[in-house]
Amino acid sequence: VENILAQAKKAAEAAEVFQVSSEETSVQFEANRLKHIQTKQSTSVALRIIKGGRLGYATTTEAGDARSLINNAVETAQFGMRAKFELPSPTTYPHIDILDPTVESTPIEKMNQLGQELIAIITGHTPDILCEAMVEKETISLRLINSRGGQVSYRKSIFSLGIMGSLIRGTDMLFVGEGQSSCHPLTQPREVADVVLQQLELARNQASIPTRQLPVIFTPRGVASAIIPSLMTAFNGKTVLEGASPIGKRLGQPVFDPRLSLWDDPTLAYRPHSRPCDDEGIPSQRTPLIEQGKVVSFLYDLQTAALANTKSTGNGSRHGGLPTPSPTALVIAPGKTPFDEMVSDIKEGLVIEQLMGAEQGNILGGDFSGNVLLGYKVESGKIVGRVKNTMVSGNVYQLLKEGIAIGNQPEWVGGFLQTPHLYCPRLSVASK
Amino acid sequence: MTDIQAASRQLAQAVKKYNADYIEARLEESQRSHITYRGKELESVGQSTAIGGNIRALVKGGWGFVSFNELNDLPHRIELAVKQASLVGKEESKLAPVEPIVDTVATEQDNPLTIPLAEKKQLLDEYNDIIWRTPKLQTSVIAYGDSHKKTIFLSSSGSFIQQQRTDITLRLSAVAAEDGEVQQAGLSLGSRGDFSSMQGLRREVEEMAKHAVELLSAPQVKGGEYTVVLDPVLAGVFVHEAFGHLSESDFVYENDRLREIMVLGRKFGSPELNIVDSAAMPGLRGSYKYDDEGVPATKTYLIRQGELVGRLHSRETAARMGEKPTGNARAINYQFPPIVRMTNTYIEPASASFDKIIADIKEGVYAKNWFGGTTSMEMFTFSAGEAYMIRNGKVAEPLRPVVLTGNVFTTLNNIDAIGNDLDMNQGGGCGKAGQMPLPVSNGSPHIRIRHCLVGGK
Numbered sequence: 001v002e003n004i005l006a007q008a009k010k011a012a013e014a015a016e017v018f019q020v021s022s023e024e025t026s027v028q029f030e031a032n033r034l035k036h037i038q039t040k041q042s043t044s045v046a047l048r049i050i051k052g053g054r055l056g057y058a059t060t061t062e063a064g065d066a067r068s069l070i071n072n073a074v075e076t077a078q079f080g081m082r083a084k085f086e087l088p089s090p091t092t093y094p095h096i097d098i099l100d101p102t103v104e105s106t107p108i109e110k111m112n113q114l115g116q117e118l119i120a121i122i123t124g125h126t127p128d129i130l131c132e133a134m135v136e137k138e139t140i141s142l143r144l145i146n147s148r149g150g151q152v153s154y155r156k157s158i159f160s161l162g163i164m165g166s167l168i169r170g171t172d173m174l175f176v177g178e179g180q181s182s183c184h185p186l187t188q189p190r191e192v193a194d195v196v197l198q199q200l201e202l203a204r205n206q207a208s209i210p211t212r213q214l215p216v217i218f219t220p221r222g223v224a225s226a227i228i229p230s231l232m233t234a235f236n237g238k239t240v241l242e243g244a245s246p247i248g249k250r251l252g253q254p255v256f257d258p259r260l261s262l263w264d265d266p267t268l269a270y271r272p273h274s275r276p277c278d279d280e281g282i283p284s285q286r287t288p289l290i291e292q293g294k295v296v297s298f299l300y301d302l303q304t305a306a307l308a309n310t311k312s313t314g315n316g317s318r319h320g321g322l323p324t325p326s327p328t329a330l331v332i333a334p335g336k337t338p339f340d341e342m343v344s345d346i347k348e349g350l351v352i353e354q355l356m357g358a359e360q361g362n363i364l365g366g367d368f369s370g371n372v373l374l375g376y377k378v379e380s381g382k383i384v385g386r387v388k389n390t391m392v393s394g395n396v397y398q399l400l401k402e403g404i405a406i407g408n409q410p411e412w413v414g415g416f417l418q419t420p421h422l423y424c425p426r427l428s429v430a431s432k
Numbered sequence: 433m434t435d436i437q438a439a440s441r442q443l444a445q446a447v448k449k450y451n452a453d454y455i456e457a458r459l460e461e462s463q464r465s466h467i468t469y470r471g472k473e474l475e476s477v478g479q480s481t482a483i484g485g486n487i488r489a490l491v492k493g494g495w496g497f498v499s500f501n502e503l504n505d506l507p508h509r510i511e512l513a514v515k516q517a518s519l520v521g522k523e524e525s526k527l528a529p530v531e532p533i534v535d536t537v538a539t540e541q542d543n544p545l546t547i548p549l550a551e552k553k554q555l556l557d558e559y560n561d562i563i564w565r566t567p568k569l570q571t572s573v574i575a576y577g578d579s580h581k582k583t584i585f586l587s588s589s590g591s592f593i594q595q596q597r598t599d600i601t602l603r604l605s606a607v608a609a610e611d612g613e614v615q616q617a618g619l620s621l622g623s624r625g626d627f628s629s630m631q632g633l634r635r636e637v638e639e640m641a642k643h644a645v646e647l648l649s650a651p652q653v654k655g656g657e658y659t660v661v662l663d664p665v666l667a668g669v670f671v672h673e674a675f676g677h678l679s680e681s682d683f684v685y686e687n688d689r690l691r692e693i694m695v696l697g698r699k700f701g702s703p704e705l706n707i708v709d710s711a712a713m714p715g716l717r718g719s720y721k722y723d724d725e726g727v728p729a730t731k732t733y734l735i736r737q738g739e740l741v742g743r744l745h746s747r748e749t750a751a752r753m754g755e756k757p758t759g760n761a762r763a764i765n766y767q768f769p770p771i772v773r774m775t776n777t778y779i780e781p782a783s784a785s786f787d788k789i790i791a792d793i794k795e796g797v798y799a800k801n802w803f804g805g806t807t808s809m810e811m812f813t814f815s816a817g818e819a820y821m822i823r824n825g826k827v828a829e830p831l832r833p834v835v836l837t838g839n840v841f842t843t844l845n846n847i848d849a850i851g852n853d854l855d856m857n858q859g860g861g862c863g864k865a866g867q868m869p870l871p872v873s874n875g876s877p878h879i880r881i882r883h884c885l886v887g888g889k
Contacts, residue, residue: 357813360804
């Protein structure tokens with residue numbers, strides 16, 4: 001890596017080398033039985049240069065072949081975007097706990113046992129369910145150095161436990177599931193299982209729902225599938241810079257319900273999306289996005305921040321390409337309303353646990369529309385059964401404008417979002 | 433560059449020496465380039481090279497899999513895969529028999545990576561200029577990517593197959609905005625490596641940009657059931673989501689209840705309905721000669737005259753269901769084991785003209801072009817890039833993009849007209865089990881579906 005940087009410095013005004021290596025082992029179950037064990041080793045090196053004021057970029061899995069990597073980057077720099085930023089000079093980084101060495105040393109036998117236990121709890125409740133489960137451990141090493149002397153490296157461990165169950169009766173199919181991840185080994189399959197058991201309980205009976213406007217409760221998983229895709233786009237500094245974010249010009253203004261607060265937080269200890277710095281070497285920080293309904297900030301990487309005359313929020317992430325603004329872990333502040341109270345408030349309505357296809361519409365404009373893959377009918381304050389062949393449609397900005405209620409029990413969803421339940425008094429429902 | 437040829441020669445001998453029911457290895461060498469624009473500016477341009485491989489071992493019905501991009505210490509990696517498989521295996525291994533194949537398959541296309549970046553950029557500049565000539569345009573995104581991949585597959589039963597493939601994708605989208613309202617329209621194209629098929633699209637790009645602006649004043653449809661007509665592009669996405677995924681046998685083979693539902697001979701649609709998956713059709717994005725288990729590609733009828741007649745298999749699912757392998761085991765790259773996937777999936781054309789299909793619809797929705805699609809097997813959704821009301825047998829005013837949903841056990845049966853104008857859409861990418869986007873194509877003629885549920889206000 002040092003050698004690549006040294007040679008790249010000779011070919012360009014500025015250079016940055018980013019190396020990621022990972023080792024991952026997963027134990028996978030199919031049809032309630034152990035089926036696969038997989039190990040993946042991977043290393044890649046990305047070189048970003050500024051030459052003639054323009055960005056060049058290349059990646060390779062062959063760190064030994066510095067010459068072709070540099071040639072590829074130099075070739076692209078003829079056409080690259082004008083670099084408006086400077087790479088960071090040496091700085092200090094916050095200490096964030098994200099490595100637990102016992103993840104790497106967890107034996108495969110232990111992972112197998114964890115998966116078996118998880119499946120046993122679910123099949124103990126519903127004997128004819130078929131489960132796919134996965135227990136996975138991963139250790140990631142990251143190193144970043146640049147031509148201004150900036151450098152950082154860290155290691156991170158991730159342990160995940162996930163399950164998906166299918167229950168088929170006639171031509172009726174029910175899918176339930178949950179997953180959790182942490183930088184510590186997960187040892188309590190019960191926590192994952194409990195979410196699934198509750199889904200099975202609530203979906204035990206079927207119910208029908210009319211086509212009209214109805215009150216709707218989004219569970220934490222429902223929030224993730226319906227509401228988050230639009231917000232992620234809208235708070236991306238790039239969308240704002242282009243003028244394509246509906247909230248881009250409303251900084252400081254009340255746009256959402258005054259009870260709503262949202263922030264991005266890569267500094268939480270032992271969370272899988274935490275890190276001491278972003279993929280450009282900018283120290284991590286907690287970035288408030290919505291404070292009591294007001295839009296307070298957007299997410300930036302170096303280049304986007306420079307173009308927008310602001311500072312990077314440390315949200316430059318690489319998804320196999322150049323860094324781009326991305327949330328790390330989003331957190332919605334809990335409110336005061338217990339879930340049971342939301343349900344008892346509804347005469348006729350819907351609880352949405354999983355919405356399918358919601359991200360396929362005009363998410364830029366905040367529209368979402370999806371099939372209720374898992375959701376329950378509420379009748380006179382009680383959940384009475386699962387609804388099927390039902391679509392809900394709405395707009396995130398109208399939905400979160402006012403009159404919502406916010407749950408008091410936040411949960412992590414997929415490692416990237418912590419949110420309570422959200423209640424909205426009116427949403428368009430269409431059913432067969 | 434490490435030589436995957438040398439590594440493959442070493443592996444071909446080594447895989448025969450271990451105590452496993454079956455061992456295979458895949459080695460890959462790939463190059464990619466991409467150019468993206470956001471707004472008027474080129475945003476990112478980059479080139480990458482990758483090399484890597486994997487070993488997969490089967491012992492008593494259990495699989496071990498090891499992937500790597502350091503090609504040293506290969507015997508150790510085989511040992512690890514065999515050890516993992518042994519930890520899993522407790523029953524009998526079953527793989528449908530295939531003849532060992534030794535073959536070298538060249539690409540039918542030139543490598544798009546040899547085309548200078550300047551030439552690709554010039555084309556994209558031209559398209560971006562067209563987009564930006566449209567008034568009320570807020571921003572645009574253009575993403576071009578191409579790749580060339582060389583794969584060597586070898587197995588303990590003596591197969592040694594070298595294949596190359598090239599792939600190109602081009603996605604364009606235009607975003608229009610006015611008074612806090614934001615709307616977008618997109619175009620998604622792909623090719624099995626033929627750069628010239630990305631050229632000459634000025635008119636389509638112009639129409640896309642105009643459509644984004646048009647949507648600003650378009651109404652949202654009222655949610656409910658409609659008679660819906662799908663164009664060939666969207667009907668292709670529909671067949672992929674509504675039926676294709678359910679015919680992937682890895683969902684079915686260990687699930688007795690699903691096997692009962694998906695019993696061959698079950699009626700899913702009218703006698704006019706024929707659904708096919710075929711990697712053997714040449715020149716499409718889902719085409720190949722051998723799959724990633726070294727099984728020759730086939731043309732598989734999934735539905736013939738409305739009845740379930742076949743499904744897609746890997747060697748293991750075929751053996752466990754007592755059916756013939758179809759050559760549908762695919763892996764997105766060396767970091768993943770092959771799983772059962774679609775290739776080129778389509779509804780065969782029938783006789784109706786488009787005019788005849790819409791003629792007797794009093795009020796319906798004409799949905800065109802695709803934005804996305806997903807399935808949970810029984811229920812599925814797919815979203816249109818463009819939508820219009822149909823009124824009294826004529827295509828009428830434009831609508832905001834619509835999301836449609838269906839249920840596999842009723843929606844296919846509700847197809848009551850199939851057009852004569854089959855067209856294959858090459859712009860798609862399919863995701864399954866973390867492997868995304870896999871190059872596929874799908875297609876159909878225009879089709880009409882009664883009682884289709886549409887999301888709306």
